[in-house]
Amino acid sequence: MDKLISDLKSQIVTQLNLQDIKPEDIGDDQPLFVEGLGLDSIDALELIVLLQQQYKIKLSNADEGPKVFRTVRTMAEYITAHQAQNS
Amino acid sequence: MYIRATGNISPQKTFGHPLMNEAPVAYTGNRLSCIEPDYKEFIDPKLIRRMSRIIRMGVAAAMECLKEADVKMPDAIVTGTSYGCLEDTYAFLSKMVEFNEELLTPTAFIQSTHNTIGAQIGLMLQCNNYNNAFVHRGFSFESALLDGMLLLKEKEASHVLVGAIDEIIPTSHTILNRLGLYKQGDVSSLDIYRAGTKGTIAGEGSSFFMLANEASSSDYARLDGMHTFYKPAGAVDIEKQVSSFLEKQGIATGDLDLIITGKNGDQKSDRIYDQPGQSVFAGIPILNYKHLCGEYPTASAFAFWLAANIIKQGKIPAMLQTSGILKPIKRVLVYNHYLNMHHSLFLLSAC
Incomplete structure (x- = not known):
């Protein structure tokens, strides 16, 4: 899980072109949207693409979005659960 | 009508306080790239991350022009570009190919349209006034300028921000080079008129102008x-x-x-x-x-x-x-x- 969280942080910084933010600056449980990293709806789209590109996961139910993308940890948990289901 | 203020980013030192009385910057080869400022001084870092190079060049030149004109809310924003936002276009088209047309990169896709720069300027100023972009190859700037002139002439506006922006990226340079548009070999940009050969040198730039229908003491x-x-x-x-x-x-x-x-x-x-x-x-x-x-x-x-x-x-x-x-x-x-x-x-x- 720690490795996945670390990878996700690097991928988020790259995909969203977050300037002046290093992967290690992002807390595992820090909210990604609004009050946390301050991401917005376009970033949400980028994160959906990131999941699809890097982990071959299609987020088919839009209602899941807020829960899945709440923090880096919730993203990692979702990926882990999805990979376990498909293995 | 009058040219009240200008903003320019080019392969020369033309941004901010143009160093026009210095010798020109010379380039070797067939591609001239813009000398860009530190954009953080002009654009919110939160916005910069989504902007490709041409958008930054456009927005910064426009902001410089608005600042010089001391106009916070132009009556119209009119831009002209032939190639548009090539970097973003290339990014999302490449991803489409790479992922078998199943995935887009949302930011690159959204920012790839030819009216992105005018729209970004409008968004940054919270300006809901007339906003138009012209894409007419070698007449793109002229069309934008004509639109601005008509708005002033018909008294629909008293201050119009008119600009033109085009960039060259490695892919477009390679394609145009293969079409034979550019010189081959190490020609100095300062010697192109004497070279007596086929082809030119590739360039790019962002130029903005504040046009006004009333004269002032500071007009260009x-x-x-x-x-x-x-x-x-x-x-x-x-x-x-x-x-x-x-x-x-x-x-x-x-x-x-x-x-x-x-x-x-x-x-x-x-x-x-x-x-x-x-x-x-x-x-x-x-x-x-x-x-x-x-x-x-x-x-x-x-x-x-x-x-x-x-x-x-x-x-x-x-x-x-x-x-x-x-x-x-x-x-x-x-x-x-x-x-x-x-x-x-x-x-x-x-x-």
């Missing part, structure tokens, strides 16, 4: 008129177009202090300028500018910026490396063509 110049003509039949036709334009403006060629032509070092292209140079322009000092900015579809906007600055200073800046023109410069004609299809004339005068 007065914009007397503009004329465009497409695919002229030959030298005689070009001479007729020039003469007719000047006649409409009520002046004779002898009233001109300077002509700026768009020679770009390509033998075939430059010959187009030679005939009027020997006839209708005879006896008037002629200067070229594309050794400074390279060739691109909206390069005429750089010439427009240069003409405005020359008139403001009243003399030829050292950047143009010329001597012997001692007469004060009060009236300048710009004549440019792009690929001998899109020909344009701008007439600027001292206020």
Whole structure:
């Protein structure tokens, strides 16, 4: 899980072109949207693409979005659960 | 109408306080890239991360122009671009191919449209006024300028921000190079007119202007008129177009202090300028500018910026490396063509 969280942080910084933010600056449980990293709806789209590109996961139910993308940890948990289901 | 303020990013040191009295920056090879400022001074870092290079260049030049004009809310924002946001277009098209047309990169896709820069300026200013973008190859800047002039003339606006932006990216440079548009070998940008070879040098730039319908004490110049003509039949036709334009403006060629032509070092292209140079322009000092900015579809906007600055200073800046023109410069004609299809004339005068 720690490795996945670390990878996700690097991928988020790259995909969203977050300037002046290093992967290690992002807390595992820090909210990604609004009050946390301050991401917005376009970033949400980028994160959906990131999941699809890097982990071959299609987020088919839009209602899941807020829960899945709440923090880096919730993203990692979702990926882990999805990979376990498909293995 | 009057040119109240300008903002320019080019392969020369033209941003902020233009270093026009320094020697020009010389480039070797067939590609000139813009000298860019530190954008964090002009654009919120949260917005910068989503902006590709051309959007940053456009927004920064526009902000500089607005600042100089001391106009917080223009009545209209009009932009012209031929290639648009190439970097973003390339990014999302590449991803489409890479992922078998199943995935887009949302930001690159959203930002790839030709009106992105005008829209970004509008968003940053929270300006809901008229906002339009023109994409007409070598007439893109001219079309934007014409729209701005009409808005002022019809009194629908008193301040119009007009700009032109084009970028070159590695992929577009490679493609255009393969089409034979550019010179081969290590030619210095300062020697292109003497090279006597085929092809030109690639360029890019972002030029913005605040046009106003009332004069002020800080104007650069007065914009007397503009004329465009497409695919002229030959030298005689070009001479007729020039003469007719000047006649409409009520002046004779002898009233001109300077002509700026768009020679770009390509033998075939430059010959187009030679005939009027020997006839209708005879006896008037002629200067070229594309050794400074390279060739691109909206390069005429750089010439427009240069003409405005020359008139403001009243003399030829050292950047143009010329001597012997001692007469004060009060009236300048710009004549440019792009690929001998899109020909344009701008007439600027001292206020």
